[in-house]
Amino acid sequence: MWLLRETSSGKMAFASEGRATSCLPHRELPGRPPRDGNGRLPYRASVGKGGRRTGYGVYVYPNSFFRYEGEWRGGKKHGRGKLLFKDGSYYEGDFVDGEITGEGCRHWALTGNTYTGQFVLGEPQGHGIMKYQAGGHYEGELFRGLREGHGCLVDADGQVYWGSFHDNKRHGQGQMVFRNGDKYNGNWVRDQRQGHGMLRLADGSTYEGQWHSGVFSGQGSMAHCSGVIYRGIWINGHPMAQATRIAILGPEVMDTAQGSSLVLTVQLQQDNGEVATSEDGRELEISAGVRYVQLPAYSEVSFFRVDDGLGQTPIQTPFGFQCISYPLSSPASEGPEPRAALESASTDSLLPDGDPGGPPALRQGGEQLSSSERNPKIITEHPS
Numbered sequence: 001m002w003l004l005r006e007t008s009s010g011k012m013a014f015a016s017e018g019r020a021t022s023c024l025p026h027r028e029l030p031g032r033p034p035r036d037g038n039g040r041l042p043y044r045a046s047v048g049k050g051g052r053r054t055g056y057g058v059y060v061y062p063n064s065f066f067r068y069e070g071e072w073r074g075g076k077k078h079g080r081g082k083l084l085f086k087d088g089s090y091y092e093g094d095f096v097d098g099e100i101t102g103e104g105c106r107h108w109a110l111t112g113n114t115y116t117g118q119f120v121l122g123e124p125q126g127h128g129i130m131k132y133q134a135g136g137h138y139e140g141e142l143f144r145g146l147r148e149g150h151g152c153l154v155d156a157d158g159q160v161y162w163g164s165f166h167d168n169k170r171h172g173q174g175q176m177v178f179r180n181g182d183k184y185n186g187n188w189v190r191d192q193r194q195g196h197g198m199l200r201l202a203d204g205s206t207y208e209g210q211w212h213s214g215v216f217s218g219q220g221s222m223a224h225c226s227g228v229i230y231r232g233i234w235i236n237g238h239p240m241a242q243a244t245r246i247a248i249l250g251p252e253v254m255d256t257a258q259g260s261s262l263v264l265t266v267q268l269q270q271d272n273g274e275v276a277t278s279e280d281g282r283e284l285e286i287s288a289g290v291r292y293v294q295l296p297a298y299s300e301v302s303f304f305r306v307d308d309g310l311g312q313t314p315i316q317t318p319f320g321f322q323c324i325s326y327p328l329s330s331p332a333s334e335g336p337e338p339r340a341a342l343e344s345a346s347t348d349s350l351l352p353d354g355d356p357g358g359p360p361a362l363r364q365g366g367e368q369l370s371s372s373e374r375n376p377k378i379i380t381e382h383p384s
Contacts, residue, residue: 070095085109093119117142132156140165163188186211201225209234223281232278243268243276246284253319289315289323 052075070081093104117128140151163174186197209220
């Protein structure tokens with residue numbers, strides 16, 4: 001084909017040149033003359049009045065870094081064309097009065113990124129798709145080459161964000177699905193979860209409330225998959241008034257008769273002994289037992305007898321004696337509750353420690369239980 005070069009005198013000269021390849025699906029540019037059987041252009045680029053380039057032609061700039069092949073009008077690049085850079089970058093698409101404006105494809109050799117969509121004065125602007133060499137892509141609105149407005153971003157790890165962007169960052173209302181299955185829907189400020197939002201974790205736990213710099217901060221509510229619920233103030237991803245222990249109010253050992261009911265008062269307390277009123281949903285397991293007494297062989301006391309045929313092993317208590325498991329019946333089911341090993345009345349956190357953006361450590365509030373409910377441990381001693 002023929003190249004149009006600008007000489008030192010400012011006049012045009014023609015020279016033979018090979019044709020560059022295109023990244024877009026091939027189509028003949030409008031007004032481009034047909035090729036002969038050898039693939040050569042059977043014409044030379046035309047020059048209009050006053051030496052202005054018109055029609056189709058190839059122009060190599062004096063510094064040789066740029067090379068243009070395409071349509072001209074009035075001495076300016078106008079219509080469809082391709083601008084190549086010496087480093088391997090290129091633009092192919094629409095030109096208007098010498099400027100890259102309209103629909104086109106831009107490839108950056110340095111980063112390996114490729115953008116296809118709308119351009120204004122050489123910048124990606126409007127709607128388009130940016131494919132990143134490192135993986136992932138963005139589809140949506142851009143302004144002066146940056147993500148701006150509404151769009152969808154998929155990163156190299158497959159995490160997906162739909163929502164608003166500002167200055168190339170997630171900003172405004174948006175939702176995101178993380179690679180571990182967590183889902184967030186709420187406010188963003190410069191790529192950080194901030195403001196009001198809801199997080200649904202992959203394990204079924206949920207948090208709804210205030211965020212700051214990507215962590216729970218301010219008023220919020222966490223419903224953990226274990227059933228524990230915390231409503232209150234959060235600081236740097238952790239509850240401000242979390243419970244650290246479960247306390248059973250009243251005597252440690254209670255005397256009762258078979259078939260009689262009993263009432264226990266249970267509190268969730270903080271380290272300072274105050275009731276943790278911001279939590280609920282904890283489930284306690286009640287275990288009862290009868291004190292195991294080994295009578296002398298000569299004793300005539302026979303008010304209570306353990307049937308050795310049951311094969312029960314006495315349970316060691318923290319009070320210096322053993323007991324035999326005593327079934328508790330529930331008025332709802334009128335059947336015995338499942339037996340459980342004797343445990344301390346204190347408890348550790350039910351929620352695991354973790355990432356400040358993930359489920360934080362929790363504990364919980366005060367409530368009253370009856371024998372039909374599940375959860376403190378008691379020892380029942382039969383009167384002698």
